[in-house]
Amino acid sequence: MRRAFVTGSAGFIGCHLADLLLSEGFAVHGYDGMTDYYDVGLKRRRHAMLMQSAQFTATEAMLEDDDTLSAAIDEFAPDVIIHLAAQAGVRHSLENPRAYVQANLIGTFNVMEAARRRGVDHLLMASTSSVYGGNADMPFAETQQADLPLTIYAATKKANEAMGHSYAHLHDLPVTMFRFFTVYGPWGRPDMALFRFTDAILDGRPIDIYNHGDMSRDFTYVADLVRGIRLLIDAVPRRPASPTEIAPGDSLSPVAPYRVVNIGNSDKVRLLDFIDAIEQETGRPAIRNYMPMQPGDVPATWADSSLLHSLTGYRPNTGFADGVTRFVTWFREYYEK
Template sequence: MRYLITGTAGFIGFHLAHSLLQEGHHVLGVDNFSPYYDVELKEDRNALLERFEHFKVSRLPLEDSRALNSVWDAFQPEVVIHLAAQAGVRYSIDHPEAYISSNIVGSFNVLEAARRFKPHHLMAASTSSAYGANTHMPFEENDRAVHPITLYAATKSATELMGHSYAHLFGVPTTFFRFFTVYGPWGRPDMALFKFAKAILADEPIDVYGDGEMSRDFTYVDDLVEAIVRLAQVAPNEANRVEGDSLSPVAPFRLVNIGGGKPSPLMDYIGELERALGLSAKKNYLPMQDGDVPHTTASAELLERLIDYKPHTPISLGVPAFVGWYRQRYRV
C-alpha cells in the first residue's frame, strides 16, 4: 500500500515509517525538520529510512498548502497518517504561536488535501492531554473532554473537532488516536526519560515533579506502531462498529486511545532507568508544573475490540531498550 506520513523525521513517525517499509509498503514522508530539538537526530532517523527503496521524503512545512497538495497529488496515497505537530506541554506556555501555526494551520491543510484527494483512510495523532482536567479513570474515548489545561491540548482537541466536521461533510473515513506517554529508542530529547538518562550519566540531579507522586500510562513505541498499523486496516464505518464504540453517529469518524491501561508510578519508571544504567539518580523533588496532571490511565477496551491488540510492553523491558540505544548512540 501507499502511505503518506507526516512527521517521519520525528520519533513516532520514524518508527512507523520504518515498520511499514520493512513490510514492503511505499511511504512518502513529509517533514520540515523543525529545529525544536536536535536536527541531527532527525537527519539520522531520516537517513535510516532513505536506505529503503520505497521511501521518499518531501522537506516542507504543512503550512505550505500548495507544496503539500503537489506532493500528495503526485504520490496518490491510499492511507494518510498525520503525526507532524508542535509537541510539548510546557513549551506551549511560552511559545503559543508555534502550536497555532503547526497544529491548527498545518492540520487544516492536511484535512483540505484529504477533502480534495480522498484517501481510503485518514488517520491523525492526538494526545491523552486532550482529556485535560478530567479525573475519571481510566480515560475513555466517550468521556466528555472540554477542559484542556494547556494550549497544546487545546490545539489537539481542536484538530479532533475539525477532523470530525470534515469526515461528516466530505465522507473521508477518519481515525484520531490519543497517545499516552510514548517512549523508546530514538525518543525526543525533551522527554523525561531522555533528560533523566543524560543527567544521571553526567552525575547531575534530575527534577522530579509532583514530588514523585505522579503516574503515567507509559506506552512503548513498538506497541504504539503495531496498534497504528492494525488500525489502518479498520477505517471507521457502521460495518465495524463494536461495543462501546466512539464511532460518530453522523460521520465515518472514530476516536481511539492507544495505551495499555496499566499505569506505572513515576518513581518506578525512574527506578527502572537506574537499574538499566547501573547508577543512582540524585533527585530534586519539585511541585507539579503548570499544565501537568497527576495521573493518566487509558481505557484500552475499544482498541482491543477493534484490532485484538493493546500495548503490553512493561517498563522493565522498555526502559532498558531505550538505555541500550542511548548508550550506543552517545557512546556512554
C-alpha cells in the same frame, strides 16, 4: 502496493511507523519540516535510516506550506495519510503558544484539505491523552467527554479532533484519531522525561521530579504504539445507518465515518518506579530534585485500550522495565556513554 503518506516522518513516532510500514511492503512518502525544536541531527539520522529503503521518499517542508504539501500528496497519490507531524511538548506550549496554532491548527487543516481533495481511503491523525485534561475518572475511555484541556497544546489537539469530525461528516472522509499516552523508546525526543533522566543520571546531574514524585503515567513503548496505528489503518470507520449500530464503548460517530481510539499500555505506572528502572539499568543513582507541579500538568494518565483491542485484536504489552532497558541500550550506543 499500498501507499502511505506519513507526516512527521523524521520524528520519533513517525520514523518508527514508516519503518514498520516499509517492512510490510508499503511505499511510504515522508513529510517533515525538520524544525529546530530539538536536535535536527537526530531527525536527519532517522530519515537517513529510512532512505535505505527504495520504497521510501521524502519531502522537507512545513505543514503550513500548503502548496508544497499539496503537491507532494498529489504526486505521491497515497491510499492513506497518517498525520503525526505537530508542534509537540506540553511544557513548551506555555512558552511559545503561537507555534502550536500554526503547526497544529493551520498545518492540520492543510492536511485535511489535501486528504479531502484526493479522496483517500483513510485519514489517521494523532491526538493525545492530554485532551482528557481535568478529567479525574480513570482509566480514560474514548466515550468520556474531553472538554477541559489544561494547555494550548491539548486545546489544539482537541480542536484537531473536532476539525476531523467535521470533515468526516461533510465529505464522507473516513477519519480515525488516536490518542497517545506517554510514548517512549529508542530514538526518542530529547525533551521527554526518559531521555532527560537518562542523560542526567549518566552525567551525574540532578533530575527535576515534579509534584514531589506523586505522579503516574501510562507509559507506552513506541513499537507497541506504531503496531496499533498500523492495525488501525485497516479498521476504517464507516458512517452508521443508525446509532443503534454502534456497539457499547465504541466512539464511532453517529453522524460520520469518524472514531477516536486510545493507544496506551493500560497500566498506570508510578513515576518514581520508572526512575528506579532507569537507575537499575544505568547502574547509577539519580540525584533527585523534587519540585511542585508545573502549570498545565496532570498527576496521572491511564488508558482504557479495550476499543483498540476490539477493533484490531491487539493490546500494547511491553512492560516499562523492558522498554527502559531497550532505550538505555540505544542511548548509550548512540551517544557513546
